[in-house]
Amino acid sequence: MAKLDKISIETLKGKGEALLPKLLYKLQLAPGAGEDVPENSEVQVELRLIVRGQSIIEYSQEPFVKQLEQVLPTGLKIALSSMRKGERALIWMDSALAFGSSALSLEPGVKIAKDSNLVFEVFLRSWNDKPESTKLRFKDRTPFDSMALIREDLNAAEALIENGKKLQALRILKRSLWSARKVQIDAEKSPAEERARQSFVHAITVKTAECAYELGHYPLAVSLSKEALEVDRFDAYVNYICGCAYFSLGYVSSATRYIRAAHHSDLQNGTYERKMREIERHQALLNKDVDYDSDREEFEEYAAHCLKKIDENKKALRKSIRKFVNEQFEKRQQTVLIGGGFPPALLKEFKDKIMAGGSRIYFVHGGDDVLELKY
Numbered sequence: 255m256a257k258l259d260k261i262s263i264e265t266l267k268g269k270g271e272a273l274l275p276k277l278l279y280k281l282q283l284a285p286g287a288g289e290d291v292p293e294n295s296e297v298q299v300e301l302r303l304i305v306r307g308q309s310i311i312e313y314s315q316e317p318f319v320k321q322l323e324q325v326l327p328t329g330l331k332i333a334l335s336s337m338r339k340g341e342r343a344l345i346w347m348d349s350a351l352a353f354g355s356s357a358l359s360l361e362p363g364v365k366i367a368k369d370s371n372l373v374f375e376v377f378l379r380s381w382n383d384k385p386e387s388t389k390l391r392f393k394d395r396t397p398f399d400s401m402a403l404i405r406e407d408l409n410a411a412e413a414l415i416e417n418g419k420k421l422q423a424l425r426i427l428k429r430s431l432w433s434a435r436k437v438q439i440d441a442e443k444s445p446a447e448e449r450a451r452q453s454f455v456h457a458i459t460v461k462t463a464e465c466a467y468e469l470g471h472y473p474l475a476v477s478l479s480k481e482a483l484e485v486d487r488f489d490a491y492v493n494y495i496c497g498c499a500y501f502s503l504g505y506v507s508s509a510t511r512y513i514r515a516a517h518h519s520d521l522q523n524g525t526y527e528r529k530m531r532e533i534e535r536h537q538a539l540l541n542k543d544v545d546y547d548s549d550r551e552e553f554e555e556y557a558a559h560c561l562k563k564i565d566e567n568k569k570a571l572r573k574s575i576r577k578f579v580n581e582q583f584e585k586r587q588q589t590v591l592i593g594g595g596f597p598p599a600l601l602k603e604f605k606d607k608i609m610a611g612g613s614r615i616y617f618v619h620g621g622d623d624v625l626e627l628k629y
Contacts, residue, residue: 263373266346273336277348278329286341291334291381297325299334300377327352330374337378345374401437401454404430408458411465420469427462434458456485460492467499475499490519494526501533509533568600575604579627590627 261281270281291297325331329347337343352372366372407430414423434455441448463478479496483489497512510533517526575592582590592601608627 261344263346266344266373270344270346271336273332274351277351278332279346280333280336281344281346282341283344284340284342286338286378288339290336290338291378295381297334297381298379300379302375304373304375327372329372330376333374333376334378337376339378339380342375342377345376347372347374401434401451404434404437404454404458407433408461411461415465420465424462424465424469424471427458427465431455431458431462452485456482460489460495463492463495463499467495467502470502472499472502476503488515488519490516490523490526493519494529497533498529501529501536506533506537510537572600572604575600592627 266281267279270279272278273280325334327347329351330345332351333343333345333347349369349371352370353366353368407426411423411426411430414420414426434451437451439448439451459478459482463475463482466472466478467475476496476499479492479499482492483496486492493512493516497509497514497516500506500512501509510530513526513530513533517523517530520526579590579592592604
């Protein structure tokens with residue numbers, strides 16, 4: 255990718271295309287071919303976010319793949335819609351099209367300050383038309399044809415998993431699970447086919463739970479594995495997935511229950527036993543004897559810190575309320591309402607100060623959650 259220190263911001267904006275004057279500029283480094291990216295497409299992009307001449311986020315090893323309509327920030331989405339396959343460009347955007355007044359922590363030690371203008375270096379590898387929606391894909395198909403399509407998707411997901419592309423596989427697995435649940439078979443007329451469909455749904459559920467756990471999507475893994483256990487609560491592997499996901503979420507007692515069930519269902523499996531011992535060691539650490547005097551000092555210090563932050567927040571809120579009220583009266587508003595979820599104690603304190611005198615406000619009315627002030 256290009257070195258930004260060889261191209262100044264002034265050059266980028268001066269020689270680049272003004273996609274939105276004063277807000278968004280694109281300087282083409284290499285032309286693309288074909289048509290501009292359609293709105294309803296999926297883009298595959300090499301992307302670099304540059305701050306002070308240094309790259310801080312880079313996707314060149316693992317391309318950024320997303321539906322164009324879901325790309326953030328907004329300036330990047332607009333710029334991508336003007337590009338063609340194979341095009342490389344530098345994008346400058348005003349903070350209004352970036353992350354605005356929100357500061358953003360990207361990784362340890364890397365933070366984008368609020369109101370930051372951003373520069374991206376972008377290489378559009380490819381774009382594809384948005385896939386046909388699942389509903390349209392299965393429209394007017396027989397249950398047999400629908401199940402065949404789902405099996406094709408599962409084969410594609412398996413291939414992606416083998417190639418290490420588990421996130422893409424998880425998307426396909428979730429879509430396949432949803433589709434398999436929606437296939438309608440008359441259980442009275444075709445009981446064998448319905449049993450086969452239910453068994454198929456169960457297998458997809460287990461596979462999706464496994465993939466979700468491996469990717470760190472622990473709540474999804476817990477939800478799906480518990481659903482699978484409703485079919486067979488003694489399934490050792492599903493109990494193992496559920497226990498591992500619970501353990502990763504910090505729910506030690508739930509993790510213990512499911513891992514123990516996995517171990518008891520398959521006593522010869524060393525993996526289940528090792529996981530159970532790991533959880534037991536963790537539980538032992540949590541239950542170890544502690545130095546209560548030392549802990550009390552830490553808790554008191556933490557409590558003092560929390561109280562300080564609460565007091566600072568109250569001061570900031572009081573200042574915001576005063577500023578808001580003064581601004582409204584300066585705009586010649588005769589009546590001002592203060593509400594919106596402020597703590598009742600804070601509103602009462604503000605009301606008491608007004609009633610004490612020394613204010614331009616001569617009338618106060620209101621309850622615990624709102625104040626009506628008149629000038």
